[in-house]
Amino acid sequence: MDNSLESIKYDCFRGCVVQENQETGESTCTYRQGCCKLESYNWLNGVVQPEYNDVFEVRFKNTRKGFYYNASGQNVKLGDLVVVEAVTGHDLGIVTLEGPIVGRQMKCKGIPSDAPLRKIYRKARQLDINKWQDAIALEQDTMIKSRRIAAEMGLEMKIGDVEYQGDGTKAIFYYIADGRVDFRQLIKVFAEEFKIRIEMKQIGARQEAGLIGGLGVCGRELCCANYITNFQSITTAAARCQDLSLNPQKLAGQCGKLKCCLNYEVATYQDALSRIPKVPEPLEFEDGTAYLIKTDILKEKLYFSYEKGSLAELYPLDADEVREVQRMNRDGIRPYSLKPEPEQKSPEFVTAVGDDSISRFDHSDRKKKKNNRNRHKGPKKESAKPQQ
Numbered sequence: 001m002d003n004s005l006e007s008i009k010y011d012c013f014r015g016c017v018v019q020e021n022q023e024t025g026e027s028t029c030t031y032r033q034g035c036c037k038l039e040s041y042n043w044l045n046g047v048v049q050p051e052y053n054d055v056f057e058v059r060f061k062n063t064r065k066g067f068y069y070n071a072s073g074q075n076v077k078l079g080d081l082v083v084v085e086a087v088t089g090h091d092l093g094i095v096t097l098e099g100p101i102v103g104r105q106m107k108c109k110g111i112p113s114d115a116p117l118r119k120i121y122r123k124a125r126q127l128d129i130n131k132w133q134d135a136i137a138l139e140q141d142t143m144i145k146s147r148r149i150a151a152e153m154g155l156e157m158k159i160g161d162v163e164y165q166g167d168g169t170k171a172i173f174y175y176i177a178d179g180r181v182d183f184r185q186l187i188k189v190f191a192e193e194f195k196i197r198i199e200m201k202q203i204g205a206r207q208e209a210g211l212i213g214g215l216g217v218c219g220r221e222l223c224c225a226n227y228i229t230n231f232q233s234i235t236t237a238a239a240r241c242q243d244l245s246l247n248p249q250k251l252a253g254q255c256g257k258l259k260c261c262l263n264y265e266v267a268t269y270q271d272a273l274s275r276i277p278k279v280p281e282p283l284e285f286e287d288g289t290a291y292l293i294k295t296d297i298l299k300e301k302l303y304f305s306y307e308k309g310s311l312a313e314l315y316p317l318d319a320d321e322v323r324e325v326q327r328m329n330r331d332g333i334r335p336y337s338l339k340p341e342p343e344q345k346s347p348e349f350v351t352a353v354g355d356d357s358i359s360r361f362d363h364s365d366r367k368k369k370k371n372n373r374n375r376h377k378g379p380k381k382e383s384a385k386p387q388q
Contacts, residue, residue, distance in 0.1 A: 057097035092166030
């Protein structure tokens with residue numbers, strides 16, 4: 001593989017390759033569109049605002065990105081690998097947004113426009129890229145060793161991912177723990193083992209599933225690995241309003257928590273439920289009492305049966321019809337029946353074709369039967385004469 005900066009630029013997604021067009025200077029992803037869940041669509045492309053000419057969004061791994069000020073004096077554009085300021089040392093990332101859309105993103109993240117931003121030192125050189133690639137190659141082995149060290153120390157935690165800084169002097173350890181973990185001694189052991197600065201960052205089970213990736217029961221890529229960045233709280237109330245079975249095995253995702261997709265249609269179901277009346281008591285009709293068996297929320301239909309708990313004969317009613325029957329019952333009026341009226345069959349049309357036939361009174365079948373009986377009897381035998 002050609003590692004020259006002029007031909008190929010490595011995205012910080014660790015596996016996604018960005019190709020640069022030499023004629024236009026534009027960089028495009030050669031893996032697939034939307035491969036990074038932190039990707040943002042630039043819907044202000046072509047709009048010019050001078051105050052955002054030197055402000056860029058820089059992405060590092062598929063878990064974090066930041067906003068930086070171009071203090072290098074170089075012409076930085078979308079898709080460039082740049083060396084940026086870090087807390088200690090420097091880091092290497094890829095420019096993912098430029099122009100006025102950066103201001104919109106900063107406002108969305110709650111960052112004021114006059115906030116001090118870290119600097120972009122320069123475009124990445126080939127030496128910077130080589131050092132960055134060497135640091136990336138250490139991430140997998142470092143994660144395996146760190147897991148073994150944490151297990152030997154008896155800490156109830158799981159290290160889900162390791163991210164090295166671009167200069168290779170610092171690493172972020174993403175860990176998962178149910179409770180509070182005292183990892184002060186662990187940091188000392190890590191620093192002695194890996195000879196780098198250590199930063200511990202706690203993540204949740206959903207964030208771990210997003211880092212690892214996989215396929216859901218729907219057959220598609222996990223939403224947390226594809227595009228979800230802000231995880232909202234999910235409760236069983238979301239399943240109840242959608243009339244789903246409260247089965248933990250069906251409601252839980254691969255992370256062991258409730259599926260994120262339970263929140264997708266909650267607003268639609270809540271809007272439909274606002275138009276469906278509550279039926280605390282059965283409906284009264286002249287031919288009996290009708291009990292509510294099930295409800296189709298999206299169609300806004302309620303199904304009743306004259307037998308309590310029976311699914312044999314169900315009669316659907318719209319929400320407005322149920323509301324009208326409830327009003328009549330409160331006034332002491334009982335509708336006639338829940339059953340639909342039987343359809344009246346139209347009289348069958350009888351044709352008169354053939355009634356004026358001349359041979360309509362002939363009994364042809366009777367004659368045929370008589371001839372058949374005579375044919376099977378055979379010839380008559382003559383009676384013998386008495387001898388004289």
